[in-house]
Amino acid sequence: MLQIRVKPGVEDRIRGFFPWIYRPEIASFSRKPKKGELVVVRDFGGRFLGYGYINPEVSIAVRIISFDKERPVNEQLIKDRIKEAYDYRKRLYINSNAFRLVHSEGDLLPGLIVDVYGEYVAVEFTTYGMYRFKDTVVKTLVEVLNPKGIYEKVNQTALKVEGIEASEGTLYGEVPEEILIWEHDLKFLINIPEGQKTGFFLDQRYARKFVRSLVEPEDVCLDVFCHTGGFALNMAKMGAKRVVAVDISEPALKVGERNAQINGLSNIEWVKANAFDFLRELDRKGERFDVVVIDPPSFAKNRHSVPNALRGYKELCVRGLKLTKRGGYMAIFSCSFHITEEHLLNVLREASYDVRRQVRVIAKTYQDKDHPWILQMPNTLYLKGVWVEVM
Ligand SMILES: C[S@@+](CC[C@H](N)C(=O)[O-])C[C@H]1O[C@@H](n2cnc3c(N)ncnc32)[C@H](O)[C@@H]1O
Known part of the structure; x- marks a missing residue:
């Protein structure tokens, strides 16, 4: 070797x-x-x-x-690691049939992402070295999960950087266009081939549950960058009088609307807009909300884009704080590992000063526990959220 x-x-x-x-x-x-x-x-x-x-x-x-001299890398080790990852997930008692089975470095399988959606599986290879184990990975997933289908998603950036020649498609069995999964007491439609990421933002599961503890019946709530309604549906389920959900993606909103129907929730208004413009418009109209969740896409793809990204987060915080009623709650998230928790707190401090609204932090949330991160690699803790009460 x-x-x-x-x-x-x-x-x-x-x-x-x-x-x-x-x-x-x-x-x-x-x-x-x-x-x-x-x-x-x-x-x-x-x-x-x-x-x-x-x-x-x-x-x-x-x-x-x-790091173990007795455990060299071979097909057996890859197999064992996938099985170990599955054993860990079983011990988590995740209240959903959708979960991340393999989280790359977090499961000591760098370059491999595996998400399970009920009886179907989405796989993503982000390094050339791991791509070479594709057959072993597929064989092991079939053995461990006995799925109806496995679909390969490709991450264009990773392919380009690593020089992998891969295309999206079914690797095993059959994968329907839509899959219905459940999380807590809600159902969500997942479209693995067309959806963002592998179809759903599994990493926000904990935060989606947490938001329930803040919503009171009759509240008016705002889900900014709502995708297919992850937060909006939870807010509506808690009895919110009205939920406004905004996203720029028409397909995501369409799925969101159907998700609401499937769950019998009729009080969500789905808005297709650029969130930055829409928040300004809401402020101009004098709208105010009891709970505001802002979960933008990654603004900082590399460390050079951090200053620009911080300006984006600051603007979102300023707008969000203005729109939150006194005694109401706002959450801001970053899913970029270049933006640290300290960055988010600083941006919030500045926004609080600018809009003259005192805030207190009531919670911090992170990627859920099926997305474990490596202590020695702070950048594997990519998703952070800060929840504040606006005083
Ligand atoms: C991190 S995801 C949100 C995930 C969602 N909160 C959930 O739990 O499923 C970010 C979303 O922002 C949307 N988006 C990106 N740029 C946008 C913009 N300028 N205005 C509104 N939405 C945008 C994307 O379509 C995507 O659905």
Whole structure:
């Protein structure tokens, strides 16, 4: 197997279970590396550090899968890891038949995302090294889950960066256009081929449940960037008098409307608009809400876009705080790992000052527990939300 040695000093971080090695940190190769091949990682003196795979063409050149000398990377390890990931999910007692089964680094399977929607599965490969295990992954999923169908989604950015040639399509069985899943006491339609992400924002499950504790019957609520109505439906289910749900995506709103029908909820107004413009319009009309949830897409795709992204979050917070009644609640989320919790808190502080509304933090929520994150990699905690009471 290919062997690499890292430059002096890099080994401490790897021994501390950080699984990435950047290209400039590699001191030597035992031979010319091939894209996606397995590798043994050693320190500068030749001592074992881990097993992983390599893509010499990308910045994160090596991803370590195993720090255990006794567990080299092979088909068996990939199989075992998927089974371990499933055992963990079973212990979580998630109140839904839709969950993330494999969360990449969070499940020690870098480059692999697997989402389960009832009897169907969506798979995404984001690295060349993991893509080479595609057959093993599919075989194992069939063995573990006995699904009716497995669908491969592709992440265009990852494909481009990693140089993977893949296209979307069914890998096993049959996958219908729409699947009906349940979460708590609500049902949602999922369209794996056409939907955003793999079809649903599974990571917000905990926050969707949390919002229920804030909504009182007869409240007026606002779900900004509502997608297919994840928060809006929960607000309506709690007896809100009126829920306004806004998103720019017509297909998402159409599914949202049908979700409302399926659940017998008729008090949601679905609005197709750019959220920034729409919030301004609501303010101009003097509308005020008891609970406001703002869950935008990732504004910061890389660290260079952070300043611009912060301006976006600030504007959303300013608008959101203005629209929230005194004694009401507002939540702001970021799903970009470049935006930290501290960034969000700072933006909220500035917005609170600008609109002269005092706020107090009542909760912070994160990606749900089927999306575990690695302690040594703060960037794997990508989804953060801050919930405030507007005083
Ligand atoms: C993170 S998702 C929201 C997930 C949702 N809260 C849920 O729990 O299912 C972000 C949503 O923002 C929408 N979006 C993106 N840009 C927008 C804009 N400028 N105005 C309104 N919606 C936008 C996307 O269509 C997507 O549905």
